[in-house]
Amino acid sequence: MNLLSATKRIGLYAIALVFLVSTGYPFLYMIATSLKTQPYFFEHPVSLWGPFVLDNYGLVFELGIHRYFFNSLIISAVSVTLVILFAAMVSFPLARMRFKLNRPIYYLFLAGMMIPVHTTLIPVYMLTRQIGMYDTLWALTGPYVSFSLPISIVILTQFVKEIPKELDEAAIVDGTAPSKLFWLIIFPLLSPAIATIGIYNFIHIWNEFVFGLVLITTPAKMTLPLGLRAFYGEFSVNIPGIMAAITLGTLPLLLAYFFSQEKVVKGLSAGAVKG
């Protein structure tokens, strides 16, 4: 491989650079624009450099972007915690006990990976209205948890199956109750898989759009994606301002990625399990 000819090497670098520019440039453009004043942007819309100011970020905070952050953080944290607990609890009997219902239940959850969320949109909307949760942040918990369950259960069930059975048998001989066995022995062993599904679900819930769109209308209760869209609608001329908002909105995941690249990559590729 080290003996690439000069032409081949040039070709390789050219292709690699094309991809580098096409994936990286929009980010540079977004960050650079967010730091420009409006007049400067109108004169130099393309340049990646210039007299940079932080005014746009000040404006975005004044308009209350932190509220959207806070809402997103809460709903993501609560939903991910519930998903982890529920999915881990389901995975244990599914992987370990021999019940007639095991397979149908497993396939019922598995099928959820194929179902378009939009099929559930109208009933979920009606249901949310009927139980009086419409236009509250908590209305999102149910849809977020239930649509994160299938993949989490599939991953965790496979993981539990790989844990040596001798562990349970020893505990059962000692007279440990199954629930104790799960919480004290199995659950701690699941932590690598829990980290993966935690990251995967967090990113997806943090970025989720359509349920928020249907279930929330009051700006103060919006999650970040909805808030960004509201910003976009509100000041469509202030392009640097909007860029500041979407840069801020992307920042948490960018930071997480730079701090633990491998974990985030692994978490995101968790979506590729095939039942």
Add this chain to the structure above:
Amino acid sequence: MNKGNVMNNSNVMRSARRQNRLQNGLFFLWFIGPALLVYLIYVVYPIFATLYYSLFDWTGIQAEKTFIALENYSKLMADKVFFKTIGNNLLLVLASVGTQIPLGLVMALILFTPIKGIRLFRTVYFLPLLMSTVALGILWTFIYDPTFGIINQALDRIGLGSWQKGWLGDPKTAFISVIITICWHYMPFYMILFRAAIAGIPDEIYEAAEIDGCSGWKKFWRITLPLIKPTIVTSCVLSVIGSLKYFDLIFVMTEGGPDSSTELMATYMYKQAFAQFNMGYASSISFTMFVIAFVVAVLILTFDRTRNKVTE
């Protein structure tokens, strides 16, 4: 022999087993219950409810519904916009499978070459996947902006000013422009799948091939490609399923316009339900989407099974 004792023993065992079974059953219920309940309420019930709603003429605002049996479906079969959305969804499927997967594969392969600054490439290539579809849609709306967008500005600089246009405003270019953005978003996803698959190929195979005089492209066609075939199949499945239910970027960037040129089944259904308040009709679109997804899933599963049988 004391038969009674044996009977007694087996009775004790049986009742112990029964108690054990009861205990296990309760445990099963308590562990499966919460997840199953939420799932039944928010995923399973809505599918039946959608089917039920689709049989009514119903705005969704007023409580009263008129039962019209399958009228919504016959209306759907005559709805030109709906067929347009199916066509667009199919185009999206083709474009996604045809671009995201090969480009993702190329990106993954680049990461295995002895290139300088590999860490930079590896880090940057992944970035698009981190953005939310809303942030991404807004960013790309401005990239396509007729006056200030990078694309038109760049065309101007290189003397192709006459090619400038409002990319998202022109029915001829709007769909392809959004498709490019969707591909940009998902390329890194397939890249990481392929990177993991290629990394899993044992070095010995390549070494043996090199000894046999295999090099460069030949190694790729003869070894890498056949060995990552399962990953390619998985990627295609994910891409097809994802494209059939796609919604986000279209809704953020064009809302299905101009002139329904970018309308997908999901955006059309959303508009019918929450903008036009034809919830009954929207439910029939929504249920049709479910049927399509179901049929595709069954096709994929049977295909998968026969393929596995052949390889066995």
